[in-house]
Amino acid sequence: xxxxxxxxxxLVFGIYAIGSIFIxxxxxxxxxxPTKWNEDPYRIDIYDLYxxxxxxxxxxxxxxxxINDYNYSESSDILSILIKDTFHNIQITIxxxxxxxxxxxxxxxxxxxxxxxxxxxxxxxxEGIVLGIDIVEIRSYITNILSFAxxxxxxxxxxxxxxxxxxxxxxxxxESSRGS
Amino acid sequence: MPDWxxxxxxxxxxxxxxxxxGEKRIIFLIGNLMPDFLRFPIFITEFLNLxxxxxxxxxxxxxxxxxxIGVLALASFISIFFEGSLEPLESGLIKNxxxxxxxxxxxxxxxxxxxxxxxxxxPFFLLFLGGIxxxxxxxxxxxxxxxxxxxxxxxxxxFRWSFKLWWPGSFDAIILLLPFFIISLILKGIFYADKIxxxx
Numbered sequence: 007x008x009x010x011x012x013x014x015x016x017l018v019f020g021i022y023a024i025g026s027i028f029i030x031x032x033x034x035x036x037x038x039x040p041t042k043w044n045e046d047p048y049r050i051d052i053y054d055l056y057x058x059x060x061x062x063x064x065x066x067x068x069x070x071x072x073i074n075d076y077n078y079s080e081s082s083d084i085l086s087i088l089i090k091d092t093f094h095n096i097q098i099t100i101x102x103x104x105x106x107x108x109x110x111x112x113x114x115x116x117x118x119x120x121x122x123x124x125x126x127x128x129x130x131x132x133e134g135i136v137l138g139i140d141i142v143e144i145r146s147y148i149t150n151i152l153s154f155a156x157x158x159x160x161x162x163x164x165x166x167x168x169x170x171x172x173x174x175x176x177x178x179x180x181e182s183s184r185g186s
Numbered sequence: 187m188p189d190w191x192x193x194x195x196x197x198x199x200x201x202x203x204x205x206x207x208g209e210k211r212i213i214f215l216i217g218n219l220m221p222d223f224l225r226f227p228i229f230i231t232e233f234l235n236l237x238x239x240x241x242x243x244x245x246x247x248x249x250x251x252x253x254x255i256g257v258l259a260l261a262s263f264i265s266i267f268f269e270g271s272l273e274p275l276e277s278g279l280i281k282n283x284x285x286x287x288x289x290x291x292x293x294x295x296x297x298x299x300x301x302x303x304x305x306x307x308x309p310f311f312l313l314f315l316g317g318i319x320x321x322x323x324x325x326x327x328x329x330x331x332x333x334x335x336x337x338x339x340x341x342x343x344x345f346r347w348s349f350k351l352w353w354p355g356s357f358d359a360i361i362l363l364l365p366f367f368i369i370s371l372i373l374k375g376i377f378y379a380d381k382i383x384x385x386x
Contacts, residue, residue: 012269015262022259023247029339030246043343049333093241111353123328142328145355149189150229152360153222156190160219167212 047125052091052098059130067136069100069124070144076116078105085116087124087138100126102138111142121146192359193218196323197316199363199370205298206306213268213309217316220260221324224251252324253338257317261310268309326351326359 040048040058047066048054055062055069074097075088085105090097102108113122121144126136197218201211224247231240250256306312325334326349333346352358 008269012266015266019259019263022250022255025339026247026250026256027243030249031242033246033341034241038341041341041343043346046343049343049346093238142353143355144353148355148357152189152191154190156194156219159194160190160215163212163215167209 048128052089052096053094055098055128055130055136056094056096059128062128063131065128066139067126067128069126069136070121071124072119072121073116075118078116083107085138087116087122098130098136099134100124100136100138102141109140111140113141113143189359190219190222192363193222193320193323195360195363195367196319199366200319202370202374206312210306210312213312214316216264217261217313218320220264220313220317221251221257221320223260224248249335250338252321253335254318254321255338257314257321261313261317265308265310265313268313323359325349327354328352 037051037054037057040050040054040061042048042065047068048062049068049070050058050062051069052071055067069089071089073087074090077086077088078084079086083104083106085102085108087100087102088097089100123140123142123144124136124138125140126138128136130136194215197215198211201207201214206214224244227244228240228248231237231244251260321334321336325336325347327334328348328350333343333348335341335346337345352362
């Protein structure tokens with residue numbers, strides 16, 4: 007193996023990893039101004055919602071967030087969802103009117119801690135809330151389970167590629183323990 | 187992101203189509219999963235409730251890994267482990283000459299595959315190709331989770347692409363890919379049987 011080439015590759019990856027972390031930290035502390043493409047809503051988080059309230063007011067926004075609390079009022083048929091950003095110490099309320107008649111995707115019950123994609127209209131400056139339009143539950147456990155199943159397929163293939171005999175490894179381990 | 191089963195299905199379909207065989211296929215499949223390898227730090231930090239670490243380290247790396255720059259860097263790093271391990275290429279050129287005089291769709295396809303195989307020279311290329319196909323498949327998701335930022339670190343909505351076909355955290359991707367997967371397996375079986383017949 008060409009050592010110089012290997013060092014260069016490790017260097018490229020190192021610069022990429024450190025650069026990503028650096029950019030990520032900058033974006034977290036000082037988020038870029040949100041943009042949107044054609045008719046798509048603004049994709050933002052709670053902090054963006056506060057920081058760029060004048061940009062997104064009365065615009066459609068999308069949040070991908072775990073919820074902290076919710077309250078459903080049967081008499082008014084309104085579902086209020088509370089989302090907090092503990093780092094910046096801010097919170098917003100998303101209000102779904104006519105919740106019982108609302109079309110829901112992938113949702114059995116709203117649950118605290120579950121992750122949701124919420125599309126809404128930002129009314130932040132005027133009313134301090136977001137008017138909910140659509141809500142989708144992101145069941146990441148399905149992705150995780152299927153991904154682990156994928157990993158179970160890949161591990162034997164990698165063993166096959168590197169010609170690693172798992173049984174032999176086991177036998178060797180036993181022999182060495184006897185020796186000691 | 188779609189799950190790894192969907193990514194593997196997509197990778198297998200394309201490896202049949204592009205004629206990527208044997209050990210090269212394994213590298214190609216690793217490439218198809220590669221951008222998600224950096225999800226493991228997120229998984230661990232979230233499991234350990236290390237929110238700040240997740241926000242400052244795991245999340246930015248995972249976001250950048252789903253971009254052209256990220257795929258290049260990852261392919262460059264992972265290819266170190268596979269460098270020099272591939273056996274010499276099949277004699278694609280000789281194969282080309284043998285089938286060049288024949289006509290018909292089947293021979294045209296074989297010719298294309300043969301030409302392609304001569305182009306696959308390094309694990310880096312296989313990993314890079316797999317990685318690009320990974321983010322291509324991820325681009326079929328609804329963009330509510332952020333979309334795929336192909337040209338990271340440029341952070342404009344116009345660079346976040348989505349074909350809005352399926353939701354993450356569902357079986358949609360597998361269901362949509364399954365017919366193509368079965369067809370490709372059947373076609374592969376037919377070609378393989380045909381090859382055995384020709385050889386004998």
